[in-house]
Amino acid sequence: ELKVEQNPLFLSMQEGKNYTIYCNYSTTSDRLYWYRQDPGKSLESLFVLLSNGAVKQEGRLMASLDTKARLSTLHITAAVHDLSATYFCAVDLDSRLTFGEGTQLTVNP
């Protein structure tokens, strides 16, 4: 059974600071996704990581994938309030996604 764990589950940070969210998974997979969810809203796709060593960047967010370590990271650079949301990683196994518990990020002024 595939298990996906994120940490931290809750993250409160100040604007301008950097931080990293970690996503560990238990079974070999070379496909991982990051999603963002605002309160009461649906999930918005952020990144699709398809191979070992993949790195994607969009604005203040950068995601990477290490399939050997079964680890993905979502790095936040110089956080701003608009990044406050819940972030999910999801690992693809046989075209089915298993989600992490989510990281609730709050960026304070």
Added chain:
Amino acid sequence: DADVTQTPRNRITKTGKRIMLECSQTKGHDRMYWYRQDPGLGLRLIYYSFDVKDINKGEISDGYSVSRQAQAKFSLSLESAIPNQTALYFCATSDRGERLDEQFFGPGTRLTVL
């Protein structure tokens, strides 16, 4: 217009009632999924369908059934709703040939079972 739509968006019902949640998509995707979201548990897969004639159970299918009426429509039914099925339900679609199975989510249905 939204590519993935869900109806209803909100529903309150009573224990024992039969409920159907509907999902439609205009993305032309072959694959459709139903998830439920509970606080602190992320999303969990209920059922999925890779084409009209294919239906598969997910992680938590007990108490649920589905129908794939057409490529664009995938319905989730609760035959006899119970309070612990209170959750936020999401439909998603994907296409193996487009962005390699990246899933696109509908707006969600908030279901409350009293």
